Amino acid sequence: MRSGLTLLLALAGGVAVANLYYSQPLLGPISAALGISPAAAGLAMTVTQAGYGLGMALVVPLGDRFENRRLIVCAFSVVAVALLCAGLAQNAATFLAAALVIGLGASVAQVIVPFASHLATPEERGRTVGNVLAGLIMGMMAARPLSSLVADAYGWRAIFLLSAGLVALMALGLSILAPRRQPPPGFRYRTLLRSMRELFRANPVLRRRAVVQFFLFGAFTLFWTAIPLLLLSPAYGLSQRGVALFALIAVTGAVAAPITGWAADRGWSVAGALIALSASALSFVLSFFGEAGTFVSLACLVAASVLIDCGVAASLVISQRMIFTLGSDARSRLNGLFYTIFYSGGAVGSAVGAWAYVVGGWSLVSGIGLAMTLVAGALHLLEPKGR
Template sequence: MSLSADQKVEKSVSSWITLLLAISCGVIAANLYYAQPLVGPISSAIGLSAETAGLVVTLTQIGYGIGLLFIVPLGDILENRKLVVASLLFTAVALTIAPVVKNAALFLIASLFIGVGSVAAQVLVPYAAHLSPDASRGRAVGNVMSGLLLGIMLARPVSSLVADLLGWHAVFFLSAATIFVLALLLAKALPARKPLLNVQYPTLMSSMWHLLRTTPILRRRAIYHACVFGTFSLFWTTVPLLLSSPAFHFSQKEIALFALVGVSGAVAAPVAGRLADKGWIRPATGLALAIVIISILLPLMIQGGSTAAVATLAVAAILLDMGVSANLVLGQRVIFSLGAEFRSRLNGLYMAIFFLGGAIGSALGGWAYALGGWNAALWIGIAFPIIAMIYYTTEKN
């Protein structure tokens, strides 16, 4: 009996390939967040006003959203390895251009392109699902997502420390070199995977709305994660403002070290994957949502600039990252089980929807903190997972 393309790839899976995919996703996803703690010096260098400085990060995120909707779905019709390598080479060029240009408009265009190319990580995640048999798919996706989440969480402190030592330009140059080397390594190491689906790009794109409309579990999982990712983005947008305020007087290095605390929350990703493989997706989802709610309740209970308050914030950061990591993997395990022929499109839709939730959370967090302080931001932050939990109670077994 002949094997399909996906079955052949599954037979070639190995633990070191999974590790390579996890590291690759982390390295790629970090590009979205390197600039976040560097907005001030970058804006000064390229002539952006304080009112428009946020565009440095926003344009990268917009580019990523564009890539999720228009590039990631290509994983269902194009050979995955070539698509990833081409995206990475494109990203390396954009990363090289960004620190060289002196004009604000050109820098922002380069930032947009960095976001577009960085969706290579979201081509690799369903690729990891293709590599794995159904019985261990959750574990494989969880392991790869733990790498991606570590990249996201480490990006801010790493860029702060590198910029402090070598200047902000070095962050982009070093990332460009790393991405270029990664592209060469993946081109050599990854097995090829040519999808069996043979349709034209316009047909592929028109199918996206149909998939969203006819796949209720995709909408449900995307709404769950849009809510918790909104809280995640709100917390990590506002907690640096709190720590640098007169209540705590944290320096940039101390804020960077605090951000490292949350990294340990990424261990929940592979654990969630294993729970999903055992068929415990629904109870694990409820637990993940509850952990996110608790993570925001804790800092509401303990206020001020005491040592206990710092410790509470650290525990909250770990719990928040654990809940978000677990819920993300559980959602992807569910949607990747729906069918190999449209995994990339489902992943693109899933990521785009919850990424919008993150953007809303970040915007509301900054607005609430400016108007009402830390408590106002927290009350908005806890509303998101509560909404998700209420929606969760309507899920049928």
């Protein structure tokens, strides 16, 4: 794996995943423009996450059947068209339909990760996966401040139109620069989907890591769905630019991914997983102090945002590295199963986040988030020793 190729795949994954999060800090303006009620504002995120989860089950397994570069480029082309439709939408139905397709097509990011894993040697697999995942996580985290800044200057539609052009450009770059990878023949699509059920039954490590990430990622999306609503409220009165600055600070949490990949290659996965889960739980303990609207409470929220991002990034790298050791010929299907389950947690967190904030305020959001991280930690501790 040349460093330039790793960078290209990391960038491609980040560009794809970023599309899932552009609407997160813009739920207020989007719902107001399209006639969605405040309590249902999280629906835009939920539909996108649901599309991503659906893509995990239906699109990602194709990485074990079809030539990977062609599959990735085709998916990027579909996403570019869907982004254009979202940016031009005049009603909620059109926007939500486009959001579903955006999520469905963006799932190809999880073809990119096993693609990179195939190209790496076993000795450098953890580091390579960590670096590519760092690109995905950077895209996920940078999407929020970028969309806030663009919306503050040009309105909420601009970020979707801008991203449509960026995704189309990335599709062109991948078609020219990415290598081909043709999986072994022999699987029909129907057989491929049926085989996922057996893979799920035969791999307890996959099931356990997916459920842990389900609760951890649910807490993550819960936090990031509700936090813009708090920062824009009278308690803080921040503008979209202020929300962007807040989210930009949290991007530093992405550095945990390559560091964790390096540590996992040296056999420190168990300690890394415990630290990641502890950081995630601590983030919600700190967030309880964030509702007061003071400088100290804002500092607590900033620290919480960095910790939750670090915790999720580190735990994801460790989980995914474990899964990629389960079978080289089934990595796309294993990855698809893993992301289908854990991104379902993200869809739940997105739906609950806006509702919890409207019904019970930030304290309810923090309580639910803390409970989800504690459940993830308990499930991790209950795993059989030595696995």
